[in-house]
Amino acid sequence: MDIIETKDVCVSYDKKLTIRDLSIRIPKGQITTLIGPNGCGKSTLIRTIAHLLKPSKGTVFLDSQNITQKKISDIAKEMAVLPQTNNLANDLTVQELVTFGRIPYRKRFASMSNLDHEKIDWALEKASLQDLRTRRLSTLSGGQRQRAWIAMAIAQDTDTIILDEPTTYLDLTHQLDVMLLIKELNEKEHRTIIMALHDLNHASRFSDQLIAIKKGQLQVSGPVQKVITQQNLRNIFDIDAKIIEDNSKPMILTYDRWRGETV
Amino acid sequence: MNQRLKFSIHLIVSLLLLAILIILSIRFGANKNESSTVFNAIFHFQKNNVDQQIIRNIRIPRVIGAVLIGVALAGSGVLMQSITKNPMADSGILGINSGAALMLTVSFAFFPHLSTQGTTIFSILGAAFTSILVFVISSLKKSQMSPTILVLSGMAISAFFTAISEGLALLLHLKQDLAFWHFGGVSAVSWVQLKNLGPWIAIGIVILLFLAPSMNLLHLSDDSIKSLGRNINVIRILALICVVILSGISVSLVGAVAFVGLIIPHIAKFLIGTDYRQIIPLTLILGADLTVCADLIARTINPPNETPFGLIISLVGVPFFIYLARKDGNNA
Ligand SMILES: Nc1ncnc2c1ncn2[C@@H]1O[C@H](COP(=O)(O)OP(=O)(O)OP(=O)(O)O)[C@@H](O)[C@H]1O
Numbered sequence: 001m002d003i004i005e006t007k008d009v010c011v012s013y014d015k016k017l018t019i020r021d022l023s024i025r026i027p028k029g030q031i032t033t034l035i036g037p038n039g040c041g042k043s044t045l046i047r048t049i050a051h052l053l054k055p056s057k058g059t060v061f062l063d064s065q066n067i068t069q070k071k072i073s074d075i076a077k078e079m080a081v082l083p084q085t086n087n088l089a090n091d092l093t094v095q096e097l098v099t100f101g102r103i104p105y106r107k108r109f110a111s112m113s114n115l116d117h118e119k120i121d122w123a124l125e126k127a128s129l130q131d132l133r134t135r136r137l138s139t140l141s142g143g144q145r146q147r148a149w150i151a152m153a154i155a156q157d158t159d160t161i162i163l164d165e166p167t168t169y170l171d172l173t174h175q176l177d178v179m180l181l182i183k184e185l186n187e188k189e190h191r192t193i194i195m196a197l198h199d200l201n202h203a204s205r206f207s208d209q210l211i212a213i214k215k216g217q218l219q220v221s222g223p224v225q226k227v228i229t230q231q232n233l234r235n236i237f238d239i240d241a242k243i244i245e246d247n248s249k250p251m252i253l254t255y256d257r258w259r260g261e262t263v
Numbered sequence: 264m265n266q267r268l269k270f271s272i273h274l275i276v277s278l279l280l281l282a283i284l285i286i287l288s289i290r291f292g293a294n295k296n297e298s299s300t301v302f303n304a305i306f307h308f309q310k311n312n313v314d315q316q317i318i319r320n321i322r323i324p325r326v327i328g329a330v331l332i333g334v335a336l337a338g339s340g341v342l343m344q345s346i347t348k349n350p351m352a353d354s355g356i357l358g359i360n361s362g363a364a365l366m367l368t369v370s371f372a373f374f375p376h377l378s379t380q381g382t383t384i385f386s387i388l389g390a391a392f393t394s395i396l397v398f399v400i401s402s403l404k405k406s407q408m409s410p411t412i413l414v415l416s417g418m419a420i421s422a423f424f425t426a427i428s429e430g431l432a433l434l435l436h437l438k439q440d441l442a443f444w445h446f447g448g449v450s451a452v453s454w455v456q457l458k459n460l461g462p463w464i465a466i467g468i469v470i471l472l473f474l475a476p477s478m479n480l481l482h483l484s485d486d487s488i489k490s491l492g493r494n495i496n497v498i499r500i501l502a503l504i505c506v507v508i509l510s511g512i513s514v515s516l517v518g519a520v521a522f523v524g525l526i527i528p529h530i531a532k533f534l535i536g537t538d539y540r541q542i543i544p545l546t547l548i549l550g551a552d553l554t555v556c557a558d559l560i561a562r563t564i565n566p567p568n569e570t571p572f573g574l575i576i577s578l579v580g581v582p583f584f585i586y587l588a589r590k591d592g593n594n595a
């Protein structure tokens with residue numbers, strides 16, 4: 001069962017074609033990660049499947065239904081999105097930010113229900129933010145701030161969670177914590193995860209499916225083992241990688257600039 | 264302290280301050296009055312008592328005018344700042360007031376016999392036109408425009424429109440009628456004007472209070488708001504309509520007064536935090552506090568002459584603006 005499918009999707013900014021004829025399928029209940037060089041269109045694709053950008057051509061399906069036929073208030077109950085840059089809201093406290101995650105469930109002037117409070121506490125706990133809940137975002141480190149934004153997405157309590165580079169700004173340990181949290185949401189609660197990552201070893205270790213994009217076009221997609229190969233990495237990133245296997249997942253030991261021909 | 268309690272205290276204190284300022288304003292002016300005269304003017308009005316007439320026909324409408332202007336300017340300021348996500352936005356600084364003033368000049372020049380309602384519509388049209396212009400300019404660049412650039416375009420628009428207004432006034436010998444509009448002041452506010460313009464401001468304030476809960480969303484980026492299932496464009500358009508009404512009205516009442524809308528929302532946020540359901544009511548009352556106070560100073564500082572009221576506000580506003588600009592520069 002695919003939760004999201006795109007069919008021949010093209011996306012342009014102004015007149016510049018950024019994504020070209022992209023058709024992908026994202027299976028339900030799995031972790032699917034988009035990889036590709038800077039500027040290849042990962043964020044653009046994420047914004048398109050999250051219904052934040054309109055494709056100039058093609059269709060996005062959410063749960064087999066054309067996404068343009070759904071109400072945005074309903075979509076918000078099906079998927080949560082963490083954008084790549086979050087530099088606003090710095091005056092808010094962590095708790096106030098996470099509270100925004102409950103908006104899809106609230107009528108305009110209603111106050112919060114018990115369930116809302118429960119979900120907020122749960123999200124704060126998941127992101128280990130209980131001690132920071134009254135702190136303003138502007139007083140937090142980049143990593144703590146990032147966790148607050150993730151907590152907001154968690155509080156939205158949707159079956160699908162989309163995260164654009166959730167580990168930027170984080171140190172090794174906190175990167176791992178975030179990835180483990182995402183894995184937990186997927187395994188224990190069967191949430192579908194879609195994300196963009198730059199760390200290929202994390203992508204490989206924590207994902208089920210990978211989608212590799214280059215210059216706005218689909219390069220290769222499928223199970224991790226099929227995508228992370230020496231040949232593919234040459235094509236996608238122009239790198240020559242030494243790949244080993246760890247826990248039956250490919251890991252990159254070291255890499256160099258590829259000087260040969262790409263295919 | 265409990266946030267609700269904190270909010271209530273701030274609201275009550277600023278209301279009390281407003282009450283005191285209003286009483287002082289009615290009592291003190293170019294000539295001082297006994298409390299009993301003030302009391303009688305309100306409750307036992309005698310038509311042929313000159314002191315009472317001054318109070319009843321000049322001072323009281325003037326004070327009410329000052330309150331309404333403060334509310335309107337601060338209200339449009341808080342909206343502008345949040346919808347443009349720009350801490351330096353204000354209908355004066357973004358040129359909206361000067362657009363309204365230009366259309367007022369046009370109405371004086373070409374339709375000298377227009378009613379108050381008629382000139383007000385001109386003023387609102389001017390405000391609407393300039394708001395659209397500012398927003399078109401700010402959306403030309405796809406990425407978020409830096410606060411400073413938006414402010415600079417606003418100032419350019421403002422200078423341009425003011426120049427046209429002055430040119431028109433000079434050419435058509437309107438200089439006398441318009442002089443006070445450039446400085447701004449509530450000295451000429453009459454009961455008739457209040458009756459005509461009050462309802463507009465009331466409409467603006469109702470929209471504003473209705474928007475308050477949704478304004479909280481504007482802490483987030485457009486992408487985040489949309490992914491929470493809310494349509495931000497509806498909120499933006501309503502807010503813009505509200506700004507246009509409020510600033511159009513205030514210009515037609517007192518001329519282009521800048522900085523009220525800039526300063527007050529910052530003070531309100533500094534006092535009670537980030538929730539617009541609390542920021543907005545407090546902003547409205549603090550706005551009235553500032554304008555009533557400025558008007559009181561304007562007519563008592565150098566009696567019997569009136570110091571322009573806009574000048575007094577600028578005296579506080581300009582340093583504050585520079586402070587904000589510096590703060591913004593340091594963050595960038
Ligand atoms: N708002 C925008 N307006 C115009 N062009 C844009 C906009 N956002 C992105 N682009 C362009 O579209 C292309 C794809 O950008 P996108 O942000 O999707 O890349 P990305 O794969 O997410 O890169 P990164 O790894 O750096 O996050 C880039 O060439 C970029 O310059």
Ligand SMILES: [Mg+2]
Pocket residue numbers: 042043044084164196
């Ligand atoms: Mg990106």
